[in-house]
Amino acid sequence: MAGLTAAVAFxxxxxxxxxxxxxxLIRIPSVSTDPERVGDTRRAAQFVADELARIGMENVRLIETSTEPSATGPGRQGHPLVYADWLKLPGKPTxxxxxxxxxQPAEPLEEWLSPPFEPTVRDGNLYAxxxxxxxGQMWMHVKALEAMMVAGGGTLPVNVRVIVEGEEEVGGEGIAAFVREHGDQxxxxxxxxxxxxxxxxxxxTLCVGLRGMIYTEIEVKGSRTxxxxxxxxxxxxxxFVGLAQLIAKLKDEDGRILIPGIYDKVQRPTDAELKAWKALPFDxxxxxxxxxGSVALTGEAGFSxxxxxxxxxxxxVHGMPGGFIGAGAKTVIPAKATAKVSLRLVPDMTPAETFGLLRDYVATIVPKGCTAEVRMIHSGDPIVVSTDNRFVAAATEAMQTVFRKDTVFVRGGGSIPIVGDFVRELGIPTVMMGFGLPDDNLHAPNEKFNLSNFHRGIESIVRWMGLVGA
Amino acid sequence: MAGLTAAVAFxxxxxxxxxxxxxxLIRIPSVSTDPERVGDTRRAAQFVADELARIGMENVRLIETSTEPSATGPGRQGHPLVYADWLKLPGKPTxxxxxxxxxQPAEPLEEWLSPPFEPTVRDGNLYAxxxxxxxGQMWMHVKALEAMMVAGGGTLPVNVRVIVEGEEEVGGEGIAAFVREHGDQxxxxxxxxxxxxxxxxxxxTLCVGLRGMIYTEIEVKGSRTxxxxxxxxxxxxxxFVGLAQLIAKLKDEDGRILIPGIYDKVQRPTDAELKAWKALPFDxxxxxxxxxGSVALTGEAGFSxxxxxxxxxxxxVHGMPGGFIGAGAKTVIPAKATAKVSLRLVPDMTPAETFGLLRDYVATIVPKGCTAEVRMIHSGDPIVVSTDNRFVAAATEAMQTVFRKDTVFVRGGGSIPIVGDFVRELGIPTVMMGFGLPDDNLHAPNEKFNLSNFHRGIESIVRWMGLVGA
Incomplete structure (x- = not known):
């Protein structure tokens, strides 16, 4: 690629x-789960769209989304998708x-060392x-595109489409529907x-597998009021006692899930994968x-x-709303108690089947005097992506050039539901090239991004697109 | 008593x-547990004091209280006591x-049919x-005193002291300290x-026994953040899973408490008492x-x-603060979880011993990977009062006159810690003459007071004081 060196230098x-x-961008508190932040969330979308237009991307637009009415609430206007493309190289990959x-929400606010929406640099890390x-990682894409666009005099080495969503932290229903209905775009x-x-x-590191999830609410009712x-x-x-007794029957103290059938569909990683994991630097x-930072780790016996x-x-369990949670004492027997309960899924589990197993099991363990209901809030499929394609090979090479070390293949415990949709709906592989670090405090107070990784991430993306377009 | 008929008529x-x-008085939201209501709570105290002065009581004053620093927080200014007396009949009882x-706090607000601090009469009941x-019941005392004062031309049939506290719903530490230190007053x-x-x-109905309580917080910590x-x-x-597993080990599904030794000191009611309870109209x-309003009742097998x-x-368990309790989904493993847990005590249990049993037992059932701490928030002794005195006899007679039915002796499941202090510190019996009804929604939305009982309560108190002073 002609402008590669120039793009890296830029x-x-x-x-x-x-x-x-x-x-x-970070100063805009685009907390998608918070109804009071709807305006801010849209402002963040517009910020991204404006920059994509400024750097020379085409067909930049916000795509409105909406969710269907469901058990958890009425249908509602969603947060918009940001779309852009640059498709001027027929014959080249896209x-x-x-x-x-x-x-994510920033709570608990009191645990942040600097305000969550006032980005602060300390020791080479950006905290916010x-x-x-x-x-930060999405911005690497935008900035890599800018660098290539400038270096290439208004052209990129490959065709590019950009899709940036505003509901990843609330289940990504909007983009999932768009991929399903307008995959051609x-x-x-x-x-x-x-x-x-x-x-x-x-x-x-390349991530080649992700867990899926179901996020549910289990509500137990006892007395009428x-x-x-x-x-x-x-x-x-x-x-609350009933709900606690119920939760105690969902998982034992070793971390083994007690829902009958829950492990039946679990696919064992390949021997090669297990061997590679053992070779990773992990203490x-x-x-x-x-x-x-706990006194001991928990989890199923017999697995690393x-x-x-x-x-x-x-x-x-993420929290148990209901009852009296103020300071001091209130001597109430709460009429109802709710637990936010999620399960992470691995291949070949499906959200629908797993939810069914949970719901059916809960029905059998409702404590005396109580009733229970299980509601699905959102879900995502687990995925394992193929490592056997030229895009992965190019990613490996690009990162090795930048980091001067062999790239490792790992899986991630979290969920990025859209990756499953890309496989299923668009039939394309995904390269998951991430530059976060294990101590980045995702979803927690004092989230950070190592700025050296931000810059090396941009260079890696530039080099990868160069290789893909070569 | 000369003015009895006149007082009842007044x-x-x-x-x-x-x-x-x-x-x-009810419109003043004197929620003692809410730091934002400190001013309102004092306003309610002053309202009561002003009325006691107006009707002719003497030495009316607010007595300031404060709590000692403890495990649950620093010492703080408490809500004032209201004191008044009328002691002009040497030789007569006081x-x-x-x-x-x-x-109590009014939450959950959305379940009230009329606003909690805007008293509303429906079907002969005052809702607020x-x-x-x-x-309402305290006001019966004040109004009975007014009626007797007017009917008696400025005299009462007995000597009277009035003490009204503002911290009953938060443990009554202020009045307990006052009774301990200034019992002579x-x-x-x-x-x-x-x-x-x-x-x-x-x-x-006369209540002749009350349960005591310990109100605690159990905090479980897992990860550092x-x-x-x-x-x-x-x-x-x-x-939260750890806390749920821990709670499930505190009480079984039948309602039996699993804390070793918890039942050792429990005093069985007398055969006469048990027989009388069986005769009560209870379905x-x-x-x-x-x-x-539950699908079934719970509780220890073998007891009515x-x-x-x-x-x-x-x-x-009253509530489990911590974690994510907002709408929607947040995929967090909370670093800590707290449960507000209380135990009701019966004779001859003591709060200190019971707290010790709970704390020691919790230390043995902390789930893997977690630590746990138990904190005492407040406590009160259980009591059984003697029925064998002239004051109880007078109460029985007074209420029979008003209600035209035999008075029954019952116990109460709730706690009025000050009654224990009256016995222990002042060495006097207590007559618990209450006029609430079982469906009055105490501590819950739509609390009410039957207005006919309010009026009959005033008459009963007037007649009782007449008999005591006769």
């Missing part, structure tokens, strides 16, 4: 400006760049909600997703101490931490 | 005004009238937070407490349907509902 010369622009401009997930040969992390600092625990304690069912004790987090289904 | 003639005054002007617990022969209920409509459930699910302990199925709620210790 990115280096303009690196500081790229970071300042990213900060501006890359579909995917990212998301929405972010969305720094790495995914505004996203026709491409490969998708590029930068929403994952490197296995360790300085270790270039809240009751006085002095007067009724001993006779009235307590919804369980250091992981416990530095990353998790990497197997447990990448290739085994898991169950977590 | 109360009848002024009944509507009494209700209007009560409404005014009655200590106790009540409280603070109320505090209508019966305890503003409350010297009396008997206490009158109207903070209980009648066993059934039209059935005059909140973690992404995709990345760490399967390796990191989940504080378990109607109670389940009309009051509890009345035994379970009056004479057995129980354990309830």
């Amino acid at each position: 990115a280096k010369d303009n690196g500081d400006r790229f970071v300042e622009e990213l900060k501006e 890359v579909l760049c995917y990212g998301h401009y929405d972010v 909600r969305g720094a790495v997930d995914d505004k 996203l026709k491409a040969d490969v998708a590029l997703v930068s929403d994952t992390e490197m296995f360790a600092p300085e270790l270039p 809240d009751l006085h625990s002095g007067m009724y304690g001993g006779a009235a069912p307590n919804a 369980e004790e250091e992981y416990r101490e530095a990353e998790v 931490v990497l197997e447990r987090t990448w290739a085994r289904p898991t169950l977590d | 109360a009848k003639d002024n009944g509507d005004r009494f209700v209007e005054e009560l409404k005014e 009655v200590l009238c106790y009540g409280h002007y603070d109320v 937070r505090g209508a019966v617990d305890d503003k 409350l010297k009396a022969d008997v206490a009158l407490v109207s903070d209980t209920e009648m066993f059934a409509p039209e059935l005059p 909140d973690l992404h459930s995709g990345m760490y699910g399967g390796a990191a302990p989940n504080a 378990e199925e109607e109670y389940r349907e009309a009051e509890v 509902v009345l035994e379970r709620t009056w004479a057995r210790p129980t354990l309830d």
Whole structure:
């Protein structure tokens, strides 16, 4: 590619400006789950669209989305997709760049060392909600495109489509529907997703598998209304005690999920994969101490931490709304209690089947005096992507050039539902080239992005597109 | 008593005004647990003090309280006590009238049919937070005193002290300290407490026993910070799952508390008491349907509902703060989870011993990967009061005159810690003459007070004081 060196040089010369622009984007609190942030979320979409237009991308537009009415609520206007393309090289491959401009809620606010929406650089890291997930990584795509566009005098080395969504953190229903219904508008040969992390600092990493998930609410009802625990304690069912007893039957203390049939469809990783994982630089004790910070790790006996987090289904409770949660004491027997419960899925589990197993099992373990209901909030398929194609080969080579180390293949424990949709609906592979780090505090206070990785990520993307278009 | 008939007539003639005054008091949202209501709570105290002065009580004053620093927080200024007396009949008995002007929080607000602090009369009931617990019942005392004062031309049939507290719903530490340290200022022969209920409509009832309680918080910690459930699910302990597993080990599904030793000190009610309870008009199925509204009742096998709620210790969970409780989905493994857990105690259990049993047991059932801490928020002793004194006899007679039915003796499942303090510190018996009804929704939305009972309560108190002073 003619302008490769020039593009890399441009990115280096303009690196500081790229970071300042990213900060501006981060300051927009585009928390997609928060109804009060609808305006901010749209503002973030427009910010991305404006920049794509400025750097020379074409057909830039916001695509409105909406969700269908469901068990969890009425249909509603969704957050818009940002679309852009540049398709002037017939015969060359087309890359579909995917990212998301929405972010997780920042709570608990008091645990942030600097305000979540005021990006702050400390020790070479940019601290802010969305720094790495995914505004920072999405911005690498935009900036790589800018560098190539400038270096190429208004041309890119490959055809490119860009699709950036605003509902990744709330289930991505909007983009899923768009891919399903208007897949032709996203026709491409490969998708590029930068929403994952490197296995360790300085270790270039391609993610080749992701867990799926179902996110549910389990609601237990006891008495008709809240009751006085002095007067009724001993006779009235307590919804929170009932819910706790129910949850205790979902997972044992070792971390084994107790839902009958839950492990039946689980596909074992290949021997080659398991062998490669064993070779990764991973110190369980250091992981416990530095990353998790608990007195002990938990999880199914007989599986390594990497197997447990990448290739085994898991169950977590995220919070239990209801009842009295204020300071001090209120002596109430709450009429109802809810638990936000999710399961991570691995190939070949499906969300629908898993939800059915959960719902059917819950029906059999409802504590005395209570009723229970399980609601699906959202879901995503697990995926394993093929490593046997030229796009993966190009990614490996590009990152090795930038990082001067062999690229490792890993899986991710999290879910990026759209990757499954790309496989299923568009029939294209995805290259998951991510530049986060294990201690980046995704979804937690003090999220950060290593700025050196931000810059090397841009260079890696430039080099990868160069190779893909060569 | 000379003015008895006149006092009863005055109360009848002024009944509507009494209700209007009560409404005014109820409109002051004196939620003692809410730091934002400190001013309102004091305003309610002043309202009561002003009225006591107006009707001719003497030495009316607010007594400031404060709490000691403890495990649950720094010492703080408490809500004031209201004191008044009228002690002009040497040789006659002195009655200590106790009540409280603070109320429970009104949440969940959306379940109220009329606003909690805008008292509304429907079907002969006054609906509002505090209508019966305890503003309405405390107001009966004040209005009975007014009626007697007017009828007696400025004299009462007995000596009277009035003490009204503002922290009953948050543990009553202020009044407990005052009784302990300045008991001489409350010297009396008997206490009158109207903070209980009648066993059934039209059935005059004296409460002769109350459960005590410990209100605690159990906090479970897992990971050091909140973690992404995709990345760490399967390796990191989940504080909410751990807390649920722990709670499931505190109480079984039948309602039996699993804390070793918890039942060791439980005193069985007397055979006479058990026999009397069996004779009470109580239909378990109607109670389940009309009051509890659950699909089944729960509680220890082998004990009747009345035994379970009056004479057995129980354990309830009131809420589980922490984690993600907003709408929608957040895929977080919360670093910590808390449960508000209380136990109701019966004679001869003590709060200190019970807390020790709970804390020691929790230490043995902490789930893998987690740590747990149990904190005491507040506590109160269980009590059984003697029925063998002239004050109880007078109460029985007074209520029989008003209601034209035999008075029944019951216990209450709730806690009024000050009654224990009256016995222990002042060495006086308490007459618990309450006029609430079982469906009054104490501590719940749509709290109410039957206005006929309000008026008959005033007459009963007038007649009782007449008999005590005769």
